[in-house]
Amino acid sequence: xxxxxxxxxxxxxxxxxxxxxxxxxxxxxxxxxxxxxxxxxxxxxxxxxxxxxxxxxxxxxxxxxxxxxxxxxxxxxxxxxxxxxxxxxxxxxxxxxxxxxxxxxxxxxxxxxxxxxxxxxxxxxxxxxxxxxxxxxxxxxxxxxxxxxxxxxxxxxxxxxxxxxxxxxxxxxxxxxxxxxxxxxxxxxxxxxxxxxxxxxxxxxxxxxxxxxxxxxxxxxxxxxxxxxxxxxxxxxxxxxxxxxxxxxxxxxxxxxxxxxxxxxxxxxxxxxxxxxxxxxxxxxxxxxxxxxxxxxxxxxxxxxxxxxxxxxxxxxxxxxxxxxxxxxxxxxxxxxxxxxxxxxxxxxxxxxxxxxxxxxxxxxxxxxxxxxxxxxxxxxxxxxxxxxxxxxxxxxxxxxxxxxxxxxxxxxxxxxxxxxxxxxxxxxxxxxxxxxxxxxxxxxxxxxxxxxxxxxxxxxxxxxxxxxxxxxxxxxxxx
Numbered sequence: 001x002x003x004x005x006x007x008x009x010x011x012x013x014x015x016x017x018x019x020x021x022x023x024x025x026x027x028x029x030x031x032x033x034x035x036x037x038x039x040x041x042x043x044x045x046x047x048x049x050x051x052x053x054x055x056x057x058x059x060x061x062x063x064x065x066x067x068x069x070x071x072x073x074x075x076x077x078x079x080x081x082x083x084x085x086x087x088x089x090x091x092x093x094x095x096x097x098x099x100x101x102x103x104x105x106x107x108x109x110x111x112x113x114x115x116x117x118x119x120x121x122x123x124x125x126x127x128x129x130x131x132x133x134x135x136x137x138x139x140x141x142x143x144x145x146x147x148x149x150x151x152x153x154x155x156x157x158x159x160x161x162x163x164x165x166x167x168x169x170x171x172x173x174x175x176x177x178x179x180x181x182x183x184x185x186x187x188x189x190x191x192x193x194x195x196x197x198x199x200x201x202x203x204x205x206x207x208x209x210x211x212x213x214x215x216x217x218x219x220x221x222x223x224x225x226x227x228x229x230x231x232x233x234x235x236x237x238x239x240x241x242x243x244x245x246x247x248x249x250x251x252x253x254x255x256x257x258x259x260x261x262x263x264x265x266x267x268x269x270x271x272x273x274x275x276x277x278x279x280x281x282x283x284x285x286x287x288x289x290x291x292x293x294x295x296x297x298x299x300x301x302x303x304x305x306x307x308x309x310x311x312x313x314x315x316x317x318x319x320x321x322x323x324x325x326x327x328x329x330x331x332x333x334x335x336x337x338x339x340x341x342x343x344x345x346x347x348x349x350x351x352x353x354x355x356x357x358x359x360x361x362x363x364x365x366x367x368x369x370x371x372x373x374x375x376x377x378x379x380x381x382x383x384x385x386x387x388x389x390x391x392x393x394x395x396x397x398x399x400x401x402x403x404x405x406x407x408x409x410x411x412x413x414x415x416x417x418x419x420x421x422x423x424x425x426x427x428x429x430x431x432x433x434x435x436x437x438x439x440x441x442x443x444x445x446x447x448x449x450x451x452x453x454x455x456x457x458x459x460x461x462x463x464x465x466x467x468x469x470x471x472x473x474x475x476x477x478x479x480x
Contacts, residue, residue, distance in 0.1 A: 058373070058406050061407075061464055061480075062397050062407035065464075065478045065479060066479070066480070067445075067477075069476070070443040070444060070445060071103070071120075071475040071477075072122075072474055073107050073112075073469075073473045074111075083130045084130070084153055086109055087110055090473045091107045092108050092470065093456040093470060093473060094364060094456055096457065096467050096469055096475065097138075097458060098460045098463075098465075099144075099167055101116065101117040102114055102115070102116060103116075103467055103477075104137055105456075106134055106136070110127070110132070110133030110134050110151075112125065112126040112148065114126060114175070115475065117463065117465075123171060124170065124174075124175050125175070126146075127150075131154050133151050133152070134148050134150045135149045135150060137149075140195070141197075142200065142218040143218065143219075145165055145166045145178075147162055149161070149193060150163070158189060159187055161187075163181065164178050164181055165177060182204055182220070185204050186207075187206065188207060190207050191205050191206050191208070192204070195217065197217070199239065200218060201217055201223075201236075202214070202216075202217055203236065210227065211226070212226040212227075213226075214226075214259070223260075223261070223262075224261060228245075230245045231244070232244050232246055232247075235282060236259065237284060239259055240256050240259055240283070240285075241256070241258075241259050242255075243257060247272065248269075250274050252269065252272055254267070254269070256283075256302065268305075270288070270290060272290075279293055280317070282323075287299055287302075288300040295312060296309040296310055296312050297310040297315040308344060319334055319360065320363060321333075324400075327372060329341065329342055329348060331400070333356070336355050336356040336358075336359055336380070338354055338356070338377075339351070340401075349400070349402065350403055351375075351403040351405075353379075353382075353408075354377060354403070355379055356377055357378045357380055365377060365455070365457045367458060367459045368400075369459065369461060372400060373401065374397055374406070375400050376457065377457075378396075378457055378468070379395070381410055392410075392411055392449075392451040394408050395409035395410075395478070396408050409451070409466070410451065444474075450470070452470060454470055456468065456469035457469075463479070464480060466479075
């Protein structure tokens with residue numbers, strides 16, 4: 001969608017990505033290299049009779065979570081001294097992925113490190129070439145592997161390169177045991193690769209010849225291609241793809257294809273208001289959402305073309321969506337707030353005490369649980385929290401269906417770990433008296449510091465642990 005990042009939800013505990021090939025930033029920096037479209041978790045919302053107990057259980061699960069460990073992605077001595085200069089600089093964490101007791105943390109510089117939750121040590125760096133800048137990560141549960149998407153200095157950072165490495169090899173400290181993917185594709189800007197875990201597919205776009213290709217995520221074989229220079233965008237939903245073509249003066253041509261074989265299921269034109277910018281077009285199963293600037297939201301059922309309109313004063317253009325496929329609901333994010341809507345255009349839920357920290361809806365800081373009943377977000381701290389500081393936020397766990405805040409990780413409900421020396425230096429060394437506290441020898445940050453400027457968040461549902469990353473390149477483990 002225009003003006004924001006498109007978000008959908010995948011049915012498994014891993015995240016989908018659309019990664020765009022970008023032009024090299026002037027001056028050789030990498031701040032402009034990261035532009036990922038997030039696909040957060042999607043699974044069926046349960047209709048179990050014990051749902052009330054489940055909410056109570058959720059509160060109990062998160063009640064005693066505390067800061068337990070700290071990992072550092074920055075190690076100029078441990079990493080090759082021959083790498084690019086900006087790879088040796090400390091930078092913020094932009095993505096965290098966990099699989100099989102292994103935590104992967106990607107820094108904005110392009111360095112990616114793997115850590116073991118069993119030994120609480122760094123296993124290895126995933127950069128296998130001195131000039132490799134990793135842009136994004138994707139855990140492929142189909143073959144238990146991690147896919148890295150990278151650009152290289154030798155290629156002037158202009159083309160995306162994908163590599164698949166089995167988790168077991170990474171756990172052995174052998175990140176170079178992977179193999180390249182999609183080598184036949186030219187993924188130069190504005191080309192992209194999108195990993196769709198909902199349908200088990202990979203979508204690539206070669207801008208050089210204007211060809212989209214669909215691959216099987218299980219074995220990476222190509223299934224079919226779409227060659228049409230008039231296709232402006234492709235949106236993916238369970239079982240189908242929406243092709244959006246170059247719009248005319250008063251309409252936009254659309255096609256709905258089967259995701260499995262590319263068969264055209266429906267082709268039609270959707271009427272538009274003349275001379276009005278299209279804010280977004282989104283596909284949700286049989287529902288098409290269309291919003292133009294300063295116009296009502298249109299919800300079109302493509303089966304019978306029944307049209308529902310929602311007043312522009314009630315539904316204002318959000319910065320992002322999360323679709324809850326099985327429950328026929330969707331989340332919207334706007335001005336730090338989250339809301340739940342149905343496809344009759346009705347507001348279902350507004351969240352209490354859930355003001356997001358980042359105004360641009362940084363979806364790295366949002367996690368939807370596999371049952372789609374909880375949302376975990378990095379939020380602004382309570383103004384009435386006596387121990388909260390202006391730069392420290394909180395990690396809020398809320399019920400998606402009721403909007404109730406069930407639990408919160410904040411400075412006032414974590415055991416005190418303030419440095420007795422009063423030092424505000426995050427890297428002050430071993431002389432600080434606070435390090436004398438039990439089990440804290442690896443933790444250099446206080447709780448308040450760990451809750452400052454969180455830039456990435458991931459929840460491991462099997463271990464019941466939350467992993468957060470911050471602007472210093474540190475990863476913190478919050479666990480019972």
